[in-house]
Amino acid sequence: MIKENQRIFNFLFAIFNALLCVLAMICAYGVRFYVLSGEHGVHFTYYMKLMAMTVPVNFLLCQSFGLNDSFRRKNLISEIGKVIEVSFLDVIFVFLLSFLLKEVNVSRATVLLFGAFYALFSTAERVVVRKTLRALRRHGYNLKHIVIVGWTSISGDFCRRLMKNKNLGYWIDGYIAEKKADISPLDLPYLGDFSCLQQLLAPKGIDEVVVSLEEKDFNRLGHIIEICEQEGVKSSLLPFYTKYLPMRPYIDEVEGLPLINLRRVPLDNLLNSFVKRAFDVTASFLGLLILSPFLLGVAAGVKLTSPGPIIYKQERVGRSKKIFTMYKFRSMAVEGNADTTTWGTRDDPRRTRFGTFLRKYSIDELPQLYNVLRGDMSLVGPRPERPFFVEKFREEIPLYMIKHLVRPGITGWAQVNGWRGDTSIEKRIECDIHYIENWSFLLDIKILFLTVFRGFINQSEDAA
Numbered sequence: 156m157i158k159e160n161q162r163i164f165n166f167l168f169a170i171f172n173a174l175l176c177v178l179a180m181i182c183a184y185g186v187r188f189y190v191l192s193g194e195h196g197v198h199f200t201y202y203m204k205l206m207a208m209t210v211p212v213n214f215l216l217c218q219s220f221g222l223n224d225s226f227r228r229k230n231l232i233s234e235i236g237k238v239i240e241v242s243f244l245d246v247i248f249v250f251l252l253s254f255l256l257k258e259v260n261v262s263r264a265t266v267l268l269f270g271a272f273y274a275l276f277s278t279a280e281r282v283v284v285r286k287t288l289r290a291l292r293r294h295g296y297n298l299k300h301i302v303i304v305g306w307t308s309i310s311g312d313f314c315r316r317l318m319k320n321k322n323l324g325y326w327i328d329g330y331i332a333e334k335k336a337d338i339s340p341l342d343l344p345y346l347g348d349f350s351c352l353q354q355l356l357a358p359k360g361i362d363e364v365v366v367s368l369e370e371k372d373f374n375r376l377g378h379i380i381e382i383c384e385q386e387g388v389k390s391s392l393l394p395f396y397t398k399y400l401p402m403r404p405y406i407d408e409v410e411g412l413p414l415i416n417l418r419r420v421p422l423d424n425l426l427n428s429f430v431k432r433a434f435d436v437t438a439s440f441l442g443l444l445i446l447s448p449f450l451l452g453v454a455a456g457v458k459l460t461s462p463g464p465i466i467y468k469q470e471r472v473g474r475s476k477k478i479f480t481m482y483k484f485r486s487m488a489v490e491g492n493a494d495t496t497t498w499g500t501r502d503d504p505r506r507t508r509f510g511t512f513l514r515k516y517s518i519d520e521l522p523q524l525y526n527v528l529r530g531d532m533s534l535v536g537p538r539p540e541r542p543f544f545v546e547k548f549r550e551e552i553p554l555y556m557i558k559h560l561v562r563p564g565i566t567g568w569a570q571v572n573g574w575r576g577d578t579s580i581e582k583r584i585e586c587d588i589h590y591i592e593n594w595s596f597l598l599d600i601k602i603l604f605l606t607v608f609r610g611f612i613n614q615s616e617d618a619a
Contacts, residue, residue: 168284169223173210175276176245176269180206183268196260205249205261212248216241219597222277231285238277244604246270288324301363303330304352304379306338309397310367314341328361333372349375356386367393420560421594430596435534439527446521453484453518460509463489466522471539474562479531481539482522486510523565535599536564537587538575552580558587561594568598571605 180202188195217223220237246266253261303310310330317325318341329344330336331352336345346355355361364383368376376392383390394400405419422428443450454465467485470478487505506514513519526532532539537558540548548555569575569586590598 165223169214169217172217172223172277172280173214175280176210176213176273177203177206179272179276180265180269182272183265186268187262187265191264193262193264196262197258201258201261202265205252208252209245209249213241213245215597216244219595219601231281234281235278238281239274240601240604242270242274242277245273298324298326299362300326300328300360301365302328302346302355302361303343304332304349304364304366305368305372306330306332306336307367307369307395309393309395310365311338311341313365313367313393314338314343331355349379352379353382353386356382356388361388364388364390365393366390368395370395418557418560418592420591422561422591427594427596431533431594431599432530434596434599435527438534439524442524443528446524450521453513453521456509457484457513461485461488461507470542471563472542472545472559473531473539474559476545476556476559478542479526479539481526481531484510484513484519484522486513486519520565527565531562533562533564535567535590535602536562537567537590538570538583539563548580552584554588555580555584557591558584561591566602566606568602571602 184199184202187193214223220241222234222237222241246269249261249266249269250263253266303314314327314330317323317327327343329346330338331346331349333348352364356364364379366376366379368379373395380390399417400415405416407414407416422431457465464485467483467487468480469483471481473479486507487510488507510519523532527534545555567587568590569583572586574583574586590602
């Protein structure tokens with residue numbers, strides 16, 4: 156609702172945040188060589204050249220992590236966590252850059268101090284800005300005055316959320332409806348019926364009108380919008396069918412007519428799809444090549460510790476509900492692997508001792524690199540499930556089948572957030588839909604990084 160008004164502020168905030176990178180490197184260099192003392196391997200200007208290449212990457216990372224957006228709706232602790240993650244990725248990038256430039260005299264301590272200073276400065280910046288805005292809002296500044304036109308259960312929920320979080324900076328002046336509604340326990344003034352709208356908007360003071368009409372009153376919409384435009388007041392629509400709309404609806408255009416896509420999938424874009432597939436093919440091929448000695452060792456371990464095949468094959472449901480064969484190192488006794496309708500658990504008695512080790516560190520998943528190379532799977536995406544459970548969950552879990560709009564993955568947003576194994580299917584689907592609707596190449600890289608630090612040790616033992 157207020158994004159348009161905040162674009163300039165967000166842009167300046169992003170620029171200032173990028174400049175903090177330079178300040179962090181200056182401080183890191185000063186501490187390393189003038190406080191801690193030591194030999195100058197390379198001149199200060201070289202570190203500034205590294206920053207010239209790092210600042211654009213930092214900007215893109217902040218964009219990907221949502222750190223350059225308005226933080227009216229953000230949790231500070233969560234935001235600080237993202238700042239630390241970006242700082243870590245900045246450090247990795249600087250090390251990688253110095254390696255590619257073949258400069259061996261770059262001080263590792265300086266680079267590490269740079270990451271620490273950037274995390275500290277960026278965190279302090281966000282805390283100061285938040286406290287400043289809160290102080291302004293307490294004194295009545297930087298508030299958005301809105302009026303609700305129409306009253307439904309959806310508008311009631313909307314008002315409750317705004318009033319609960321004062322940091323959002325909204326002030327609800329009241330509501331207009333055909334008649335006074337029972338809005339207890341909300342304490343909002345009733346401003347009159349629909350005929351009062353123009354008189355209400357004529358004086359200055361209302362920044363925006365939120366239209367929330369019931370289906371029977373929807374014929375009033377055109378007249379209400381006309382009044383708002385006549386009085387120069389912005390209007391927003393909170394329709395009764397909100398529950399069917401995605402968080403970020405995408406509006407297409409067909410012969411001059413707007414078409415709202417209820418489920419926008421960035422990977423439907425040919426360029427996005429090509430970039431993701433090219434990365435998958437390259438990474439899976441190199442992974443199989445580099446890990447081949449290790450994979451042979453694991454294969455020998457499976458064969459020596461229990462009778463039966465080395466590779467376990469199982470049908471899974473992939474993109475567009477297509478059935479494919481997924482490969483894993485066998486971790487269960489042969490007689491236990493035939494069951495495709497039993498949900499695995501942490502203490503599954505069917506597992507072999509070596510199989511338990513493979514599951515704990517997710518080593519049993521490595522043959523799926525071949526699935527990625529074939530095109531059945533991606534490195535990152537929703538986890539594929541067996542046909543039996545797909546049919547079961549599609550009836551029980553709302554929006555479950557949305558996950559099949561993209562290729563399934565070895566790892567995913569749900570896995571790195573702890574929703575793996577014998578955990579909530581609903582939470583997994585929430586994460587899967589978030590990933591599908593918000594995909595970017597940088598998000599894939601972020602998930603792969605997080606998998607390295609969170610995903611290898613499988614505490615809940617992946618039932619899938």
